[in-house]
Amino acid sequence: MLTADVLNCSFPNWYTTFEKVTIPSTIIPLPEPVLEYLLEDAQLVLPVECNSENMDGVEDDYEDFGDINWEENTVSSELQQKSFSEFSRKITESLREMGGQMFIKLNWSSPKDATWIVFNNSLRCSSLSQLYLLLKSSDFIVHDLTRPFKFCIDEETVKPSVQYSLILRNWLDVNPGSEFRCFVKEEELIAICQRDNSNYYDHIAIQQESIKQDIISFFREHIKNKFPSADFVFDVIRTKKDKVILVDFNPFGETTEALFFSWDELRDSSLDLEFRFATDSSGVQPHPYRHYSIPQDFVDLSSGTDPNKLIDFINLKNRTEEQRQDSDSD
Numbered sequence: 001m002l003t004a005d006v007l008n009c010s011f012p013n014w015y016t017t018f019e020k021v022t023i024p025s026t027i028i029p030l031p032e033p034v035l036e037y038l039l040e041d042a043q044l045v046l047p048v049e050c051n052s053e054n055m056d057g058v059e060d061d062y063e064d065f066g067d068i069n070w071e072e073n074t075v076s077s078e079l080q081q082k083s084f085s086e087f088s089r090k091i092t093e094s095l096r097e098m099g100g101q102m103f104i105k106l107n108w109s110s111p112k113d114a115t116w117i118v119f120n121n122s123l124r125c126s127s128l129s130q131l132y133l134l135l136k137s138s139d140f141i142v143h144d145l146t147r148p149f150k151f152c153i154d155e156e157t158v159k160p161s162v163q164y165s166l167i168l169r170n171w172l173d174v175n176p177g178s179e180f181r182c183f184v185k186e187e188e189l190i191a192i193c194q195r196d197n198s199n200y201y202d203h204i205a206i207q208q209e210s211i212k213q214d215i216i217s218f219f220r221e222h223i224k225n226k227f228p229s230a231d232f233v234f235d236v237i238r239t240k241k242d243k244v245i246l247v248d249f250n251p252f253g254e255t256t257e258a259l260f261f262s263w264d265e266l267r268d269s270s271l272d273l274e275f276r277f278a279t280d281s282s283g284v285q286p287h288p289y290r291h292y293s294i295p296q297d298f299v300d301l302s303s304g305t306d307p308n309k310l311i312d313f314i315n316l317k318n319r320t321e322e323q324r325q326d327s328d329s330d
Ligand SMILES: Nc1ncnc2c1ncn2[C@@H]1O[C@H](COP(=O)(O)OP(=O)(O)OP(=O)(O)O)[C@@H](O)[C@H]1O
Pocket: 023, 102, 103, 105, 108, 109, 110, 111, 112, 123, 140, 169, 170, 171, 172, 173, 174, 176, 179, 195, 235, 247, 248, 250, 257
């Protein structure tokens, strides 16, 4: 895997070529101060634009909180709220155009490890506060910003500069049983895998031939020889028979989860297009982000009617984190 392969998977680099077969999206370049804010390791303080958020539209997760005055309630008085007015304005405008809900990611990763911090426990974003909370709380976002070329054999020699962007995508209600990861080696589709390896879906076994055929056709028609790397991984959603939507491209290597395959197997293989899926519930894997979850009691705490509970919640998180760091350094 080369840095060039990783760059080819960076959303802004492939979106225009595949716009017609993927989820409609908006690309907003990250201004330098936002980049710094995301990388800051300080306590979490949301930008000023979140103070006066209009909570109407489809947003119902916040209605119990009323208006949160972050200035009065911030965890520490010396912490200053930042302001990214133009950037936030663009986000709010896109959010409105997208009907009040969207999916967010950076060039490569979504903050899927951070859903515990937002109250709907989902990546469905319907406010600026949710968006900043998700981005600020995700290790995957930090990975994109700090070490996107990890595992590249030329990481030390080639150091490309990355234009970071926030990607806003129309929200789709995705059935995880309709998602598949597809592995391409030397321009050939060699493997297909059920994307959600923590559940068993009986419809996959029943429809396996037609799923495979739909994905092969989609690959031949829309992907093959159009993506600039010879080895890569693409994710799709097959919503129904003959209907496949492209979700994402990922590098062919360790940064991408191989799911029911292993990277050794995929790299060595002369696989003659193998399709793997759970055949009964005994083969499924534990949910990959379970260790990012916090106990249900903490989550319940955040859904109370008192806005101060949110601050309690964040304080509690901070204390837990400090204790963890203390015990790590012991
Ligand atoms: N537009 C969308 N609306 C709703 N859910 C989405 C949308 N796009 C992606 N998802 C869901 O989020 C998951 C992760 O999306 P995506 O593949 O873009 O993130 P990622 O961080 O690149 O993941 P990975 O690290 O596994 O490659 C998808 O499997 C899908 O379930």
